[in-house]
Amino acid sequence: MxxxxxxxxxxxxxxxxxxxxxxxxxxxxxxxxLSFPQYICMRILSHSPGRSNAELARDVNVSPQAxxxxxxxxxxxxxxxxxxxxxxGRSLPAELTREGTALLNDxxxxxxxxxxxxxxxxxxxxxxxxxxxLAQLG
Numbered sequence: 765m766x767x768x769x770x771x772x773x774x775x776x777x778x779x780x781x782x783x784x785x786x787x788x789x790x791x792x793x794x795x796x797x798l799s800f801p802q803y804i805c806m807r808i809l810s811h812s813p814g815r816s817n818a819e820l821a822r823d824v825n826v827s828p829q830a831x832x833x834x835x836x837x838x839x840x841x842x843x844x845x846x847x848x849x850x851x852x853g854r855s856l857p858a859e860l861t862r863e864g865t866a867l868l869n870d871x872x873x874x875x876x877x878x879x880x881x882x883x884x885x886x887x888x889x890x891x892x893x894x895x896x897x898l899a900q901l902g
Contacts, residue, residue, distance in 0.1 A: 784882045792874035796867070797841075801826065801834045803875075806843065806868055809860045816855035843867060 789800050801824060808823050809815060815823070821831035835858055838844035843864035846856040860868070883891045 780882065784879065787878040787882050788875055791878055792871055796871070798871075799834070799837075801830075802838055802843075803871070805831070805834050805838065805858075806860060806864055809844065809858055810865065810868055813859045814857035816857060818855060820858065838864070 785800050788803070793800060793803055804824055805820055808820060817832050817835060818828050820835065821828045824831065826834075835844055835846070839846060842861055844858050845861050846858050880891075883894065886894060
């Protein structure tokens with residue numbers, strides 16, 4: 765075991781997340797005028813349509829105010845839609861538009877390439893195992 769094996773798990777995860785965020789942002793999202801939080805919001809909505817602003821904020825671990833800015837930016841681009849009003853006591857459910865879904869589909873290959881680049885030091889089997897372990901924890 766080397767010194768890297770003894771680093772705190774949180775530090776290791778932050779480093780991997782930062783490398784992935786940087787690679788995805790610079791190589792895939794910036795040319796499209798999207799931020800990483802916007803991409804993550806869209807990705808969540810692709811799997812869980814109808815999430816409220818508060819739920820999305822909890823999912824991404826940001827303030828509701830910050831998430832509201834993210835969702836508004838996506839709405840202005842026609843990538844996400846929310847109803848103008850809902851029944852009393854209900855929050856505004858956000859959903860991807862057809863354009864948002866199409867953009868995510870266009871982005872996916874670039875994101876996968878960025879992931880492969882960040883995880884390149886691992887072999888194919890280790891990459892699959894790493895994903896499996898992270899999915900178990902998350």
